[in-house]
Amino acid sequence: MPLLALMAVGLVAAFQFGPVGEHLPDLGPSERSVSSLGRQPVLSEEYPVFGSTELVTHLERGMLAHEEHIEVSSWAQDMDPEQILDAAQEAGTQNPYIFTRGWRVQTFGSRTTVIPTYVYAEEQSAQRRVETREAVARGIASADVLRATTDAEKAARIHDFIVTYADYDESALTAIDRDLDFSLVAQSQEAHGILVAGTAVCTGYAQAFVAMAEEAGLDAVTVTGTDSLGLTGELHAWNKVLIEGRWLVVDATWDDPIGGPDEPLRDYFLLDASDPLLATRQADTEWAVAESLDSFGS
Template identity: 30%
Template structure:
């Protein structure tokens, strides 16, 4: 079983975090390591106590869902962070200095220093007393400026800092949430120590708020980190050495060569920290890049952050991805990366590949080709996929190994059958003693690479029709190959459906095939499965079972009776709207017709839509469509506009 899977190495900073990494070549002496262990355990215990004692506010849009950030009272904040009056005032002064405020009350601060020791915690009145200092400034003009300041303080590993800004229409909780989100935001051209790297070295965050006067609000923010500033300076030094060692700034190296060098280095240098993860999960350093470079032992979180950091340092875009949610809690249990080559991103998982040296089973994989990995839902949004588009196919490595089958029995019964335009079904005979089967595929002119691992004797594989594919199946037992198949070849073809076939998309839309030939393929929009749908976007084209069709009709009764439907967009290729298509859609108030090809609308196609409905049509077709859409069952108050 894979390390990342077996030990579920994603322990969230401030709630959810991913695995660890360590580089044996850089391990320190036993005495230094023992001191580090004690420190790591202390931080871990402190972090856990703080989390258990605080009511969390979930920030679901951070780079990993479920990070807890607690809002505290002044007394709670002072107690939890052991905050002294001088520390609070120093935080105020640092913010004012960042804003360029001319501070002239140093004498007041010195007088207070005589009466309040550094170790004295702050009472409610003492904290409030610092508002005289804060009155010197109106604070940050924008949330973006506030976020940038918070990020700069975290990079300095400041545990307590102040942010003041104007009140807004948003709630104070929404404001602090947006500030924190901005502080961890990914910036491809930003500081390599910020973004995902900074986020995954967080341990805990909390804040306390108070009125700043003049329609402003003041946040006292407290942070605990998995690493100190000195430890991060160590990491920066080691990273510089690694970049030089791997010659990652060489202009003669391709992006692929740089990514491959980084990936290989991470796997070669790290040993998975099974001992601490199993016996001492509060041990802090196994989750950090520092622990990876200093000790040489870590879990998947540090594998991922080291890969991220090295890529960022040399201008290669990468992200840390969390996923494989726990069945009971829904929280991620594993972490990996995506990295850009050319214009698209590929998945990489150094933690899991570390167990299969040389085979690169989890290196530069497409979204569909990255088996046994399920992304957390925040990485499945349209916005994320637009910002980080994934490759349609796996990157074919020039030198990927095939599993050695010399001297082992032949695995028989292998069959490959094309079942759909984008699917091939593979099956084979059972092998006594086998605990897993590895499926390898080769395409025309390219070498074999692993496309999946299964414990069953069957596997579904995505394909592009028209290509020829070759397959080999390997049976494994305890990591050893015990049988291997001969090559089986399959020439795939485009499989055209019959007229009248109904196909469904992942979003629940139904389409009926009007006709499909090698030259022309058309479908009618036939409906949607969601009874409570509020918005329907009928596209110009749709891809069904690997074939792209023009959507030329809206079928009869397609959306009839969808009583919560409010908006419909009619695609550019629609020529016909069937009878009763929108009948009974009593809340339908907006119909946007993009098509300039519309020729007919069936009887009662608009019957029962909202009396306040507006049908928007292309300006060049206004006169024609007003005539075309008259008396289709709608009330006279329904307007048709350009």
């Protein structure tokens, strides 16, 4: 079982930097809702959006376009700033093509906007999206995912491809622990880290699974929380995937046998949330907006 690493989630007052998916060094609408049967990704130009509410998908589109100010005035009439920041947090957690590290809500008169803090400059973000999408397509083809006859088999081929292709990024883990090397740490949290660079920590594994699942026509989400079995602290990230109407747990990170056999494990594949192996694990409430959490069996 590999070591764990998920960066701390910081909650800051409204109108300041909002919930962030990482704790990193400071470097100076389509209508759709989640149902119990899952969600269908909607393409924003060539990149999908995954949000469980109209506001989340709207924010995703703005972040994919690298907008400096994303207009949310119509939602702000009925929501407080924390709810808007929660939607931004879901967008940043669930979309593997978005590279942000925080948000703030700004209101002037009747106009309210979300101001993202992007990890990369616009051109670099665009390049990473292209590279990630191309790597997803290569992975799907390499694993022969689309020839699978069931959703469970598709999920298995994606899981095994990620575990076999990627190596857990122990250098990034050290950097996270010591607050070092921003670029290495940022990459370790991305699907790009797994699918392009071939290495990341748990968040990268989870985002890679979501990206490949979407390409294969599966519904999947990244879940954040804690697991007391983690050797470097409790924070962790994993996936849920919808199989025959049930959201089941997949954890490619913990099925990657560091220093062990080359073959991927299946210990943490398609587990029911009540499985004894998950007794030490607790999902938090940061990865989806409050009204949607129950739709994923949370």
